[in-house]
Amino acid sequence: MKVRNVIIILAILLIGVSAFAKTNKVVCSGSTTVLPIAQATAEAFMDKNPNVNISIRGGGSGVGIAALQNGTVHIANSSRPMKTKEMNQCRAKGIAPTAYAVALDGIAILTHKSNPVSNLTVKQLKAIYTGAIKNWKDLGGPNLPIVVISRDVASGTFEVFNEKALGGAKVISSALLLASNNAVVTSVADTPGAIGYAGLGYLGDGVKTVSVNNIVPSKATVQNDTYPLSRKLYMYTNGKAKGAVGSYIAFIQSPAGQKIVENEGFVALK
Amino acid sequence: MVKPQLQTRKLNLWFGKNHVLHDVDLSVYSQKVTAMIGPSGCGKSTLLRCFNRMNDLIPETRITGDVLLGDEDIYKNGSDVSRIRAAVGMVFQKPNPFPKSIFNNVAYGLQIQGKIRRSELEERVEQSLKAAWLWEEVKDRLNQSAMSLSGGQQQRLCIARALANRPKVLLLDEPTSALDPQSTAKVEELCLELKKSVTILIVTHNVAQAGRISDYTAFMYLGDLVEFDKTEKMFTVPADKRTEAYLTGVFG
Amino acid sequence: MKTLKEKLFQYITYLAALFTILCMLAIIFGIFREGLPLFRVVSLKQFIFTNNWYPTHAEPAFGALALIVGSLAVTLGALLIAVPLGLGSAIFISEIAGSKLREAIKPIIELLAGIPSVVYGLFGMAFLAPLVRQWFNLDTGLNVFSASIILGVMIVPIISSLSEDALSSVPSNIREASMALGATRSETIFRAVVPAARNGILCSVLLGFGRAVGETMVVLMVAGGAANIPTSIFEPTRPITSTIAAEMGETVVGDLHYQSLFALAILLFLITLATNLIAELVFSNRRR
Numbered sequence: 001m002k003v004r005n006v007i008i009i010l011a012i013l014l015i016g017v018s019a020f021a022k023t024n025k026v027v028c029s030g031s032t033t034v035l036p037i038a039q040a041t042a043e044a045f046m047d048k049n050p051n052v053n054i055s056i057r058g059g060g061s062g063v064g065i066a067a068l069q070n071g072t073v074h075i076a077n078s079s080r081p082m083k084t085k086e087m088n089q090c091r092a093k094g095i096a097p098t099a100y101a102v103a104l105d106g107i108a109i110l111t112h113k114s115n116p117v118s119n120l121t122v123k124q125l126k127a128i129y130t131g132a133i134k135n136w137k138d139l140g141g142p143n144l145p146i147v148v149i150s151r152d153v154a155s156g157t158f159e160v161f162n163e164k165a166l167g168g169a170k171v172i173s174s175a176l177l178l179a180s181n182n183a184v185v186t187s188v189a190d191t192p193g194a195i196g197y198a199g200l201g202y203l204g205d206g207v208k209t210v211s212v213n214n215i216v217p218s219k220a221t222v223q224n225d226t227y228p229l230s231r232k233l234y235m236y237t238n239g240k241a242k243g244a245v246g247s248y249i250a251f252i253q254s255p256a257g258q259k260i261v262e263n264e265g266f267v268a269l270k
Numbered sequence: 271m272v273k274p275q276l277q278t279r280k281l282n283l284w285f286g287k288n289h290v291l292h293d294v295d296l297s298v299y300s301q302k303v304t305a306m307i308g309p310s311g312c313g314k315s316t317l318l319r320c321f322n323r324m325n326d327l328i329p330e331t332r333i334t335g336d337v338l339l340g341d342e343d344i345y346k347n348g349s350d351v352s353r354i355r356a357a358v359g360m361v362f363q364k365p366n367p368f369p370k371s372i373f374n375n376v377a378y379g380l381q382i383q384g385k386i387r388r389s390e391l392e393e394r395v396e397q398s399l400k401a402a403w404l405w406e407e408v409k410d411r412l413n414q415s416a417m418s419l420s421g422g423q424q425q426r427l428c429i430a431r432a433l434a435n436r437p438k439v440l441l442l443d444e445p446t447s448a449l450d451p452q453s454t455a456k457v458e459e460l461c462l463e464l465k466k467s468v469t470i471l472i473v474t475h476n477v478a479q480a481g482r483i484s485d486y487t488a489f490m491y492l493g494d495l496v497e498f499d500k501t502e503k504m505f506t507v508p509a510d511k512r513t514e515a516y517l518t519g520v521f522g
Numbered sequence: 523m524k525t526l527k528e529k530l531f532q533y534i535t536y537l538a539a540l541f542t543i544l545c546m547l548a549i550i551f552g553i554f555r556e557g558l559p560l561f562r563v564v565s566l567k568q569f570i571f572t573n574n575w576y577p578t579h580a581e582p583a584f585g586a587l588a589l590i591v592g593s594l595a596v597t598l599g600a601l602l603i604a605v606p607l608g609l610g611s612a613i614f615i616s617e618i619a620g621s622k623l624r625e626a627i628k629p630i631i632e633l634l635a636g637i638p639s640v641v642y643g644l645f646g647m648a649f650l651a652p653l654v655r656q657w658f659n660l661d662t663g664l665n666v667f668s669a670s671i672i673l674g675v676m677i678v679p680i681i682s683s684l685s686e687d688a689l690s691s692v693p694s695n696i697r698e699a700s701m702a703l704g705a706t707r708s709e710t711i712f713r714a715v716v717p718a719a720r721n722g723i724l725c726s727v728l729l730g731f732g733r734a735v736g737e738t739m740v741v742l743m744v745a746g747g748a749a750n751i752p753t754s755i756f757e758p759t760r761p762i763t764s765t766i767a768a769e770m771g772e773t774v775v776g777d778l779h780y781q782s783l784f785a786l787a788i789l790l791f792l793i794t795l796a797t798n799l800i801a802e803l804v805f806s807n808r809r810r
């Protein structure tokens with residue numbers, strides 16, 4: 001009986017205390033590319049600021065932006081700049097999206113380890129992905145049909161690749177469209193004729209990275225913008241980020257936050 | 271003395287540890303109706319099922335003694351069970367037609383036996399249905415499901431199905447217990463007609479029925495064949511007290 | 523007092539049923555509302571009968587023929603594998619195995635049904651696809667063949683357990699009748715028992731079809747995702763489900779691409795509705 005009373009009193013106390021403690025809830029959702037960055041930085045941020053509670057969901061850039069438009073999230077994570085149409089929708093709903101760059105991401109071109117081809121030009125990439133070149137022998141490699149692997153046409157990674165490497169051209173319809181960076185890396189790793197692409201953060205040991213226009217994808221070449229296939233990752237807020245949201249984004253952009261970004265396999269802003 | 275069509279000699283049967291049949295010596299004569307009567311659980315069905323080896327399907331069954339079909343010992347090693355079963359037709363208590371057309375029900379046994387010309391098949395099906403007095407009722411709807419027939423018709427279909435194989439013996443296990451009086455009368459008459467060409471062994475709980483249709487009666491009690499004789503004789507002067515008690519309704 | 527309780531209980535169950543139906547209606551309403559506007563821009567004929575899926579291109583194209591063919595290809599492939607396996611094990615469990623063996627095998631097959639589809643997908647991607655590529659000396663193992671195998675194994679439990687129910691519910695006197703006419707055990711199974719269970723078996727195949735055509739994770743991971751009409755079973759394909767799953771996350775809500783994915787959902791809904799209706803018909807036929 002006594003034990004039970006103690007538990008009840010403790011429970012009441014706990015409820016009382018937590019009701020008085022000030023908690024700030026930050027909700028963000030969007031790009032799955034940005035997800036690991038958001039998660040890791042949020043954990044570190046909450047350690048230092050226990051009164052802030054950040055909850056993070058994936059869903060994809062489009063989903064995050066839609067959620068921002070509907071006012072259900074404070075932050076929309078996006079692996080691409082907002083589209084004009086999305087901007088217009090925001091304006092129509094009285095939302096003023098503000099972009100904060102939080103990290104850089106390079107897209108690496110991957111081939112099978114046994115493939116001797118070590119450099120491709122952006123032009124050649126376009127020829128491969130549109131089906132103009134179908135065999136590695138036309139690129140100075142072995143006589144082996146090229147297995148073209150791409151990300152799903154709706155993914156942020158595809159969008160950047162499509163814009164930077166293909167100039168908006170249509171990917172050949174026989175290309176394998178895979179749903180995640182990991183799936184691309186795994187498939188390239190065990191397909192001798194494969195070519196694929198994935199964010200720098202996802203490279204494994206099983207694949208070979210080729211240089212593009214003779215520039216090797218690296219932290220330096222992405223930061224100084226010489227590597228052709230790189231992009232910025234964003235967090236969008238409604239208006240200028242204030243309060244807990246503002247300090248969370250400021251934390252990500254700070255040296256401590258950028259260190260976490262690098263640990264997650266992305267490239268720091270500076 | 272006429273040679274029996276079916277005969278058991280010192281037949282014993284066990285289901286696991288349960289000793290169901292004790293030293294049964296029974297003779298069933300050709301072109302006669304033999305009835306088996308006795309209280310529930312005494313082993314009538316079990317004995318009946320010895321004649322087409324249907325007891326083989328029950329696990330842990332053990333049999334000693336002989337069962338003869340004509341001259342053939344049907345339990346001898348290496349005998350062809352399928353052929354024996356085809357040569358001994360069986361009709362069950364509850365009508366059990368296949369959920370197929372009337373025609374295919376009767377044709378089933380013949381098709382199992384092997385390839386047969388369509389014209390011959392049709393002829394045999396017609397003969398069998400006629401022999402079971404069903405032809406006139408179904409000849410215009412042979413392709414309809416057998417399930418659309420009445421219970422009595424279904425039972426006669428089962429008889430036709432068994433007859434299609436042209437068996438020497440027809441085993442009937444309480445064939446009328448699920449039927450109405452009219453259908454029962456029809457099946458009884460049919461038995462009297464059929465005995466001209468096949469040997470009939472029928473299990474029944476209905477003593478009056480045994481009296482109406484059988485030439486011989488076997489009375490079983492607790493796994494023993496207590497008495498076997500001409501029906502008129504047994505029904506008038508039973509030799510055993512237990513037979514008398516059963517016939518007069520003291521038990522059973 | 524008692525009647526009040528009774529009434530209350532009835533109302534609660536009534537509400538529960540009503541709520542379920544409402545959910546159903548809401549889903550149908552939702553997908554039609556979001557999907558139908560596509561057909562103001564893209565004709566139905568164009569959507570279903572042209573092979574041209576470039577939803578995010580500067581001049582987007584929404585010809586879903588390759589996706590439809592892809593869904594049907596992997597589903598039929600799965601049935602080719604699952605029907606013999608499922609029916610075979612159902613026959614074994616119901617007709618041949620002794621009761622001890624049956625008690626051992628049934629849970630194992632049912633366990634197959636409990637494995638999450640993402641695990642099947644992972645297995646297919648990491649183990650089966652590389653093997654398939656090596657065995658048949660292909661460019662890639664992510665293709666119709668691999669997806670069909672995995673999907674097929676996945677729906678074996680459905681076909682096997684429903685067929686087994688159908689076989690077991692065939693009255694044993696049918697088996698006796700057949701044996702007594704001189705049929706062997708296998709003749710009895712194939713000529714008497716299986717035909718008697720035909721509708722139940724057909725039902726199980728239809729439900730297996732419905733499950734396979736709606737399965738998403740496995741095809742997303744194993745079918746390869748190329749939006750072209752496969753000319754052989756060793757080519758990659760992109761079923762409807764994986765298209766929706768892969769592309770929905772990144773679309774702009776309300777634009778044509780978004781609508782086209784809902785239109786695909788309508789298509790999928792109609793396909794599964796049709797199979798369910800047919801199964802229902804077959805089933806009620808069986809009860810008659």
Ligand SMILES: Nc1ncnc2c1ncn2[C@@H]1O[C@H](COP(=O)(O)OP(=O)(O)OP(=O)(O)O)[C@@H](O)[C@H]1O
Pocket residue numbers: 285288290309310311312313314315316317328
């Ligand atoms: N499949 C079986 N497995 C084990 N024992 C059985 C089986 N069938 C019958 N028996 C046993 O064999 C004995 C004889 O049964 P049987 O069915 O031959 O009796 P019956 O005379 O036909 O009875 P009823 O008039 O009720 O049909 C009974 O003790 C019964 O319990």
Ligand SMILES: [Mg+2]
Pocket residue numbers: 314315316443
């Ligand atoms: Mg009996």
